[in-house]
Amino acid sequence: MGDPLGMACSHALASGMGGMRSAGDLVGRLQMTRGMRLQDAKAYVAGRLGVAIADLADPIVMHDVRRDLGLGRIPVQDLTYPAHAGGIEAKFRIAEVLGIPINSVDRFRECAGLGVAAPRQRRSGAS
Amino acid sequence: MEHRVRTRLGDGSSTRMTRAEIRADLIAGSEIGARRAKAPPLEDHEIGHLVDIFTSEARFSAVDMGAEVVLSFDGSGNLDAGTRVDELVGYQNHLGADTLELYAIDYSYKAVKTILTFEAQTMKNAQFGLIAPLQYGAMPDLGRYSMPDGPIPNWAELLPQGRIAEAREAQVEAIEHAVADMVYVADGMWEAGADGMDFDTAGAAGDGDLLAALTAVEKIRGRYPGYGIELGMASECTLGMHGELTYRGERLAGMWPKDQLRMAQAAGATIFGPAVNVNTTKSVAWNVARACTLIKPCMEIAEIPVHPNVGMGVGGVPMSPYPPVDATSRVSRALVDILGCDGL
Secondary structure, X not given: OOOOHHHHHHHHHHHEOOHHHOXXXXXXXXXXXXXXXXXXXXXXXXXXXXXXXXXXXXXXXXXXXXXXXXXXXXXXOOEXXXXXXXXXXXXXXHHHHHOOOOHHHHHHHHHHOOOOOOXXXXXXXXX | OOOEEEEEEOOOOEEEEEHHHHHHHHHHXXXXXXXXXXXXXXXXXXXXXXXXXXXXXXXXXXOOOOOOEEOOOOOOOOXXXXXXXXXXXXXXXXXXXXXXEEOXXXXXXXXXXXXXXXXXXXHHHHHHHOOOOEEEEEEOOHHHHEOOOOOEOOHHHHHHHOOHHHXXXXXXXXXXXXXXXXXXXXXXXXXXXXXXXXXXXXXXXXXXXXXXHHHHHHHHHHHOOOOEEEEEEOOOOOOOOOOOOEEOOXXXXXXXXXXXXXXXXXXXXXXXXXXXXXXXXXXXXXXXHHHHHHHHHHHHHOOOOEOOOOOOOEOOOOOOOOOOHHHHHHHHHXXXXXXXXXXX
């Protein structure tokens, strides 16, 4: 929210990990859904990806890692990836690579009837 | 004549200050924060680092390579281009967002409740195409439950009349409604595939507002162990609109960031966002030193990620819809460097 250059861009360039340009979304996912502190989350992601912690915010290193592991990349004009994992497809891979459940992936699997999904955490009384 | 560096005030306007004046502002900001929250002031080497950041002539300032943190981007998008899902894609693909947040322009769970089916469908559609983690966010917004917007007698009108008991009773009744609405929305969003929920500006209507948020967080955590829950605060000190409300035996009124964090952790939040409001008449340096002093005690006890709020008018970022890049970047760097926080 707010002027994107003065807020979002400025913070992203001054201190952010870079999101999907690097591994910011993966570290952020562990913070958001597992409550992991920054250094723990970085170490966990680096270990699962087989890279150094210093590489996590490096877009050159992470572009290749994301390509090799199918974790999704950002299409940029003449570089598009229609035959590779994107969107929910990439999140299936992320769940597997990071070894964590992802709610939207579990929902997709359940709604599409793809095998046996992990038992869902439903609110009590929900049908 | 001593050189004067171009810097900013809390309203974003530019000013010129000497190195000595900037140092004095940093010390003053830290000391006033320390006195208010009974926290230690910043140490000499921390003040020295902030002096270096704020006396630099550079247009932009940034953390060291390797020291990057996670940015949670509450309220992703400005609702000015395409659909909300388009804007989320833009934040993910163009702005380097580490996490995303879907939100409605009426940023209140009471309002969202009435359009939950539409919001949940939008969440589901967004989850198909996005890769970065996506939460849903709004405010607990306890004041909305009071008359004339809601069904409860208005405690802000009762208090000036001296009807203290009735004002307190009204807030307790409003809390029940707010908790029910927040849990209801969280249920719907979980079923739609959301990665998390954000309870933003908790405590905006005082200790009752914060108690409603904490109670909702606790209930949601009990139902969904894997749900992300961000609790972002409205201000550095919780106002005692009720004054006697407690959570797990501790009075909420008058709590500063460290105690707010303890409550968030106890309730089951996965990310805590302390908020320190900006004094627009003081320099950005003064505001940053005060924010660092008030938030620093959190870092000593944090078991979950701490993401200080750095939107317009909080954390030291100038109170302007168009914050200058030189000011925003200095605030961003200063909070990460001094606090060692997990994100912003």
